[in-house]
Amino acid sequence: MQLKNQVEWALHCCAILAGLGQDRHLATRDLAELHGVPKEYLSKALQALSQAGIVEGTLGPSGGYRLARAAGAISFLDIVEAVEGRQSSFVCTEIRKNNPCRPSQMCDDRPCAIARAMWAADEAWRKSLRGVTLADLARTLEKDIPPALWKKTRQWVAERT
Amino acid sequence: MQLKNQVEWALHCCAILAGLGQDRHLATRDLAELHGVPKEYLSKALQALSQAGIVEGTLGPSGGYRLARAAGAISFLDIVEAVEGRQSSFVCTEIRKNNPCRPSQMCDDRPCAIARAMWAADEAWRKSLRGVTLADLARTLEKDIPPALWKKTRQWVAERT
DNA sequence: GTATTAAGGATATATGATATCCGTAATAGG
DNA sequence: CCTATTACGGATATCATATATCCTTAATAC
Numbered sequence: 001m002q003l004k005n006q007v008e009w010a011l012h013c014c015a016i017l018a019g020l021g022q023d024r025h026l027a028t029r030d031l032a033e034l035h036g037v038p039k040e041y042l043s044k045a046l047q048a049l050s051q052a053g054i055v056e057g058t059l060g061p062s063g064g065y066r067l068a069r070a071a072g073a074i075s076f077l078d079i080v081e082a083v084e085g086r087q088s089s090f091v092c093t094e095i096r097k098n099n100p101c102r103p104s105q106m107c108d109d110r111p112c113a114i115a116r117a118m119w120a121a122d123e124a125w126r127k128s129l130r131g132v133t134l135a136d137l138a139r140t141l142e143k144d145i146p147p148a149l150w151k152k153t154r155q156w157v158a159e160r161t
Numbered sequence: 162m163q164l165k166n167q168v169e170w171a172l173h174c175c176a177i178l179a180g181l182g183q184d185r186h187l188a189t190r191d192l193a194e195l196h197g198v199p200k201e202y203l204s205k206a207l208q209a210l211s212q213a214g215i216v217e218g219t220l221g222p223s224g225g226y227r228l229a230r231a232a233g234a235i236s237f238l239d240i241v242e243a244v245e246g247r248q249s250s251f252v253c254t255e256i257r258k259n260n261p262c263r264p265s266q267m268c269d270d271r272p273c274a275i276a277r278a279m280w281a282a283d284e285a286w287r288k289s290l291r292g293v294t295l296a297d298l299a300r301t302l303e304k305d306i307p308p309a310l311w312k313k314t315r316q317w318v319a320e321r322t
Numbered sequence: 323g324t325a326t327t328a329a330g331g332a333t334a335t336a337t338g339a340t341a342t343c344c345g346t347a348a349t350a351g352g
Numbered sequence: 353c354c355t356a357t358t359a360c361g362g363a364t365a366t367c368a369t370a371t372a373t374c375c376t377t378a379a380t381a382c
Contacts, residue, residue, distance in 0.1 A: 001162055001163065001164050001165070001245055001250055002162065002248070002250060002252055002339095002369095003162050003250050003251050003252070003279075004162070004339065004340085005252075005254065005339085005340080006339090006340090007251070008251070008252075008253065008254060008256065008275070009256065011275045011279075012256060012257070012275060015275065025358095027357090027358070027359090028358085028359075029358090033261065034259075034260060034261065035256045035257075035259055035260070036256055036258075036259025036260075037256060037259075038340085038341065038342080040341070040342055040343075041340065041341050041342080043359080043360085044340095044341090044361095046359085047359080047360060047361075050359080050360085057358085057359045057360075058348095058349085058358080058359075059347075059348040059349050059350090059357085059358050059359055059360085060348060060349030060350050060351095060356090060357060060358055060359090061349070061350050061351070061356065061357040061358065062349090062350065062351090062357085062358085063348090063349070063350085063357075063358045063359065064358075064359085065359085076278055076279070076282075084162055087163070089162055089163060089164050089250070090164050090168070090169070091163060091164070091166075091169075092169065093166065093169060095169065095170065095173055095196045095197055095198060096173070096196075097197075098195075098196055098197025098198075099195060099196070099197075099310075099314060100194065100195065100317070101310060101313040101314045101317050102310055102314075103310075106307075106310070110305060113298060113301040113302050113305050114169070114172045114173060114176065114298065117237055117290075117293045117298070118164075118172075118237070118290075120289055121237070121286045121287075121289035121290045122286070124285045124286055124288070124289040125282045125283070125285055125286040125289075126282075127285070128281055128282035128285040128286075129278075129279075129282045132278045137274060137275065137278070140274040141274050144271060144274050146267075149260075149262060149263055149264075149267070152262040153260060153262045153263075156261070156262050163338095163370095165369095165370065165371085166370085166371080167370090167371090186327095188326090188327070188328090189327085189328075190327090199371085199372065199373080201372070201373055201374075202371065202372050202373080204328080204329085204330095205330095205371095205372090207328085208328080208329060208330075211328080211329085218327085218328045218329075219327080219328075219379095219380085220326085220327050220328055220329085220378075220379040220380050220381090221325090221326060221327055221328090221379060221380030221381050221382090222325065222326040222327065222380070222381050222382070223326085223327085223380090223381065223382095224326075224327045224328065224379090224380070224381085225327075225328085226328085
């Protein structure tokens with residue numbers, strides 16, 4: 001079980017978009033070059049973010065993407081779910097119903113106990129991701145990244161907005 | 162991102178094995194029939210559990226599987242990891258290194274901040290699964306399952322051990 | 323000795339992830 | 353207008369993995 005590469009790409013792209021000035025846009029081409037990933041495929045991830053209302057795309061020359069709302073109002077979970085979907089990692093196929101001892105018309109009042117435990121873990125994962133916003137990430141990155149690289153990257157991006 | 166069906170199968174099989182009497186074995190064929198899944202493929206999941214030291218296989222007629230240790234000492238995480246592997250669901254491909262502004266010889270003292278957040282969520286998921294044992298599951302199932310079905314199933318299994 | 327079982331290798335099939343290409347509509351600037 | 357540029361979405365190709373089956377081997381109970 002592995003998340004798509006697009007999740008990683010989307011998170012990095014959102015981190016960059018969170019650092020953009022007000023009403024500035026950055027094109028897919030530039031986001032792809034900055035992260036060294038194929039432009040056409042990255043485009044699919046950005047479209048998913050757009051459909052989820054996390055980013056906004058603008059057409060035409062000088063167009064591109066920007067965040068659709070404040071960085072503090074966008075969680076990791078929002079981004080992960082936009083790309084990966086909202087389905088739990090555990091899918092219950094109700095194999096308990098294949099039990100030959102079970103009356104065929106029998107109907108269950110609760111989901112399978114195994115599924116409940118797996119879904120609880122899934123919810124713990126989501127809760128953790130829900131607790132981290134792009135604003136949090138920006139603060140962490142500023143502490144992590146060497147000032148020279150930070151400044152140079154900001155400028156590289158600014159030249160293209 | 163979705164866990165394999167084998168994870169669900171493995172959990173259900175362990176739940177059954179946890180209800181077996183001391184030194185009783187149940188064959189792959191019976192576990193497959195009880196859950197309505199293909200015997201040959203289920204066998205792969207049971208082999209993974211065996212390799213992880215969660216169950217023990219016995220050869221020959223009247224052979225089969227039993228738990229390798231007490232139900233209270235086997236967690237959901239043990240079983241999930243045996244089938245699914247121990248790798249985090251988030252794989253960091255270090256795309257930050259593709260940043261054209263970055264000096265090529267530059268070396269990072271910490272993992273990427275995005276990866277750290279994703280791995281923290283992964284750990285929350287694991288922590289949740291680590292907190293549920295087969296003994297817990299057995300108690301829950303006994304409350305969940307109608308007594309008639311519970312008894313009939315126990316007997317079905319007992320006839321085959 | 324015979325039947326039965328787990329174990330594991332080899333292989334086929336289906337599904338989903340990854341990647342590319344193309345057409346369309348919108349938009350900025352000349 | 354006209355042109356270049358952009359997001360967007362559909363169609364398709366390629367590759368990795370999950371799913372599934374088959375076969376051989378070694379151990380074991382009777």
